[in-house]
Amino acid sequence: MAMAGRPMLHSRYYTSGEVAAHSTLGDLWLSYLGKVYDLSPLVEQFKGDILLKPILEAAGQDISHWFDEKTKDVRIEINQFTNCQRYHTPRGRFIHIPPPLPQSDWFNDFGQPWWQDPKYEVGFLSVKTRQIRIINTLTSQEQVIEVCSEETMNDILERYLAYNAHAASYTWKYNGEVLHMERTLAENGIEDEDETLDSLDMEPDDFRQSILLYFNDDLTEL
Incomplete structure (x- = not known):
């Protein structure tokens, strides 16, 4: 749990919407x-280079x-005219992809190509996101927030801080049971029922699982 004066640690899982x-x-x-990768430094380094175009067109996407x-x-394909291998770049050649033919101004001393360079990595893309309703029993306010299925309750608490800066001053419960904050939703017995509800033609929003927050009478600073 993050304390006053200390930066909060993100779980490093992101939703596609966040990307x-x-x-x-x-x-x-x-x-x-x-x-998930932050290519902002790469874009700044090669600003104005035509080879940035495919990357700019794909901004925020998978x-x-x-x-x-x-x-x-990068995927390899066989050139039908030369019968030689080349990178498959349907949007056009991009940064660190060699030219199709030898060029005197092509330098390959950049080290790792950007798509294999870990310095751009910021986290993981969630395989499955979930919508969870959180109800503050003190104020009766409720929010539905999107979370990553891989995240622990502590990670979800950090997401919820945008709505309640004192979220850590509450006991988090589901079906009357105190939740283990170091575990995920599924590990706490809050199963993802979206597929089941969809197969039964039932609207997930009408059966959204609710987590109840009970105030502890202290104001924990985050």
Whole structure:
């Protein structure tokens, strides 16, 4: 639990919506092969370079289809005219992709290509997100927030701080049971029922699981 004066630690799991929010020239994120990357420094480094165009067009999106899941490299195809291998870049050649023919101004001394460089990595893309209703029993206020299924209750608490800065001053319960804050929703017995409800033609919003917050009579600073 974060305390006063200490920075909060993000779980490092992100929703696709959170990635999509970073889609400008000065703040550009992408996701691929299950991870999330902040390419803003790369964009700044190559500002004005035509090879940035495919990356800018894909800002905030998942580009896993650009890559081979086994090799973690850009997909390879066979050129039908030369019968030689080349990178598959349907949106056009981009930064760190070699030219199709030898060029005197092409330098490959950049080290790792950006898609394999861990310095751009900021976290993981959630495999499945969930909508959870959180009810403050003291104020009767409630919010439905999107969370990552991989996150612990402490991570969800950090997300909820946007609505209640004293969220850590509450006991979190589900069906009358105190939740283990170091465990995920599923590990606390709050199963994801969206698929079941969908198969029964029942609207998930009408059966949203609710977490109840009970005030502890102290104002924990975060």
